[in-house]
Amino acid sequence: MLYVIGHKKPDTDSIAAAVAYSYLLNKLGVEAKACRIDDVNPETEFVFNKFGVGIPEKVFNSPEKRFVLVDHNEFYQSIDDLKEEQVVQIIDHHKLNVSFLEPKFVRTEPLGSTCSIVFKMFKENNVEVPKEIAFLLLSAILSDTVIFTSPTTTEEDKRIASELAEMLDFGDLKAFGIEMKKAKADLSSKTARDIITMDFKEYEKNGKKYAVGQVELVDLSEINSRKEEILSEMRKLKEEKDFDLICLMVTDIINQFTDLWFVGEDWIVVKAFGKEIKDNSVHLPNVLSRKKQVVPPIEKALS
Amino acid sequence: MLYVIGHKKPDTDSIAAAVAYSYLLNKLGVEAKACRIDDVNPETEFVFNKFGVGIPEKVFNSPEKRFVLVDHNEFYQSIDDLKEEQVVQIIDHHKLNVSFLEPKFVRTEPLGSTCSIVFKMFKENNVEVPKEIAFLLLSAILSDTVIFTSPTTTEEDKRIASELAEMLDFGDLKAFGIEMKKAKADLSSKTARDIITMDFKEYEKNGKKYAVGQVELVDLSEINSRKEEILSEMRKLKEEKDFDLICLMVTDIINQFTDLWFVGEDWIVVKAFGKEIKDNSVHLPNVLSRKKQVVPPIEKALS
Incomplete structure (x- = not known):
């Protein structure tokens, strides 16, 4: 039995890719089951509820379990205590960072969503x-490409989304995308810690440990009014988990920019983005993608 | 234009995969050209001559060139001075060892030959x-799986080879495989340096630089009579290129074993194989595959 899992703090692409790919494996005669390794976010809940699909169960690690990693490949983003021999396949659209002892089935493509790759398969x-x-594949593509506005979006993603929309007789993709993002963006009931870690990825480069969270919003006024509270919680988290830098991408998906809030070693942010720092934040016009526009400059600054 | 290249000291799988995959890319509307980065071995020459196919031209690196790597992914096995941004795709069946800044098209599968993956595509x-x-794909599968006897061979490789043999109305696969291996195995005209480096791969692990060459033979008497000469040439090469260890797999494909000759830090060989050393050599029954049976234990010993 293969357990198909997305990354920690899963987004819709991780959970949808796990469900879709395990279905495909089953059809190809491979015993596989979609699972999650962490709680899902409200956007994913909204998507799964919309079509009445059950959210995968949480799986815990044990040495005899074998895994397919979707939407991630770096082990510290995966289930705890993962060993190389437990990894059977990887399907992902992120930068590859692996050093294996044995050949494996790995497929990465520079597309906007892992679900685009799964659809091709x-x-x-x-x-x-x-x-x-x-429906899950389409929702994940809309989610991960921020309704086709993220620079990670390719013509292939758009073509696949159209094909899926046609199969589903789907109406207004943009309206559905915004509805989905709004489900995720309701901050009123969330603690500062929830907001920071809702979509949170950890990285390591040359001995520096850093993390980049992201909140995608249609209006920044509410989060801006809680900035001090959130920065102070980010400082706490930094101490607790011994990070050198924590960033939070506060992304306005309507006006297409990101305010990058951060705590920790500010030289990294200065070197990465070359922007003026104001109130622990840099303003990044046209920046929407962690993977393509935030992590690469930070990795470069650290290398 | 994409240049599709196999590894240094290319084998038949590297050259055949480059030719076949560039053909596929062209059919899919992508401008691509198969090239080699080093001279081909006599087996590859034999295969290409057999069907009258031209051997790809040698390509030299320049910063504007873009590459598809087939049958390798580690940069030190590739064209000199390769930069990440020059790599557009990777198709391979070896262990992955990459750390990229950007997402890329990468496909690896644990099959016996890169050409099996290319056929699937x-x-x-x-x-x-x-x-x-x-014909090229079939020859490469026979070559890389040592006529289906290497432990890297999978049921999928065998199925693909049968399908190709049927398409070609091909007679005796085994007889052709041995004929091909014999073309490579004619040592009489070769210098010790030729024998060592004909199929030679370099590795690095935790600061140790090592290399593993391989000669596949149907009879070891000739090479055994030249052992002292070859070991002494291995010592020279070790000093010249500053290796910590050089191994030469002397593989008997009929009786299915490898004598691993080596010069350099013998503790690595002891730790990796736990065998008695005699005359700078360990005897390894049923060992045919560098990738699956020699490199992983060495990497483990070094980690």
């Missing part, structure tokens, strides 16, 4: 995509 | 395999 293997899977 | 993209490409 359905086609390549001539497996029909059922409606509920098509 | 033809099918997935519904592109017909022309006869000369089918």
Whole structure:
């Protein structure tokens, strides 16, 4: 039995890719089960509820379990205590950072969403995509490309989304995308810690440990009014987990910019973005993607 | 234009995969050209001559060139001075060891030959395999799996080879495989340096630089009579290139064993294989594959 899992603090792409890919594996005669390793966010809940699909169960690690990693490949973003021999496959759209002892099945493509790759694999293997899977794939593509506005978006993602929308007789993609993002963006009931860690990824480069969280919003007024509270919680988290730098991308998906809030070693942020720092923050116009626009400059600054 | 290249000291799988994959890319509307970065071995010459296919030209690096790496992914096995931004795709069946700043198209599978993966990609993209490409793919699978006896061989490789053999109306696979291996195994005209470096791969692990060459033979008497000469040449090469360890797999493909000759830090060989050393050599029954049976224990010993 293979357990198909997305990353820690999973987003819709991670959970949808796990469900869709395990379905494909089953159709190809491989015993596999979609799981999650962490709680899902409200956007993912909204998407799964919309089509009445059950959210995968949480899986815990044990040495005999074998895993397929989707939407991530770096081990510190995966289930705790993962060993190389437990990893059977990787399907991902992030930068690869692995050093294996044995050859493995790995497929990464520079597309906007892991679900775009999974959809291609359905086609390549001539497996029909059922409606509920098509809906999950489409939602994940809309989510991960921020409704096709993120610079990670490719023509291939758009073509795949159109094909899925047609299969589903889907109406207004943009309206659905905004509804989905709003489900995630309701901050009123959330603690500062929730906001920081809702979509939070950890990295290591040359001995520096850093993390980048992201909140995608349609209006920044509420979060801006809580900035001091959130920065102070970020400082606490930094001490607790011994990070050198914590960033939070506060992204306005309507006006297409990110305010990058941060605590920790500010030289890294200065070197990475070359921008004026004001109130522990740099303003980054047209920046929407952690993977493509925030992590690479930080990695470069650290290398 | 993409240049599709195999590794240094290319084998038949590297050159055949480059030719076949560039053909597939062209069919998919991508400008691509198969090249080599080093001279080919007599086996590859034999295979290409057999079907009258031209051997790809040698390519030299320049910063504006973009590459597809086939049959390797580690940069020190690739064209000199390769930079990450020059690498557009990787198709390989070796262990992955990469740390990228950007997402890329990467596909590795634990199959016996890169050409098995390339064949799957033809099918997935519904592109017909022309006869000369089918012949190259089949030859590469036979070569890299040592006529299906290497432990890297999978059921999938065998199935693909049968399918290709059927397309080609091919007779005795084993007889052809041995003929091919014999073409490579004619040592009489070769210098000790030629024998060592004909199929030679370099590695680095935790600051140790080592290399593993391989000669596949149907009879070891000739090479055994030249052992002192070859070991002394290995010592010279070790000093010249500053290796910590050089191994030469002297593989008997008929009786299915390898004598691993080596010069350099013998503790690595002792730790990796736990065998008695005699005359700078350890005897390894049923060992045929560098990738699966020699490199992993050495990497483990060094980690």
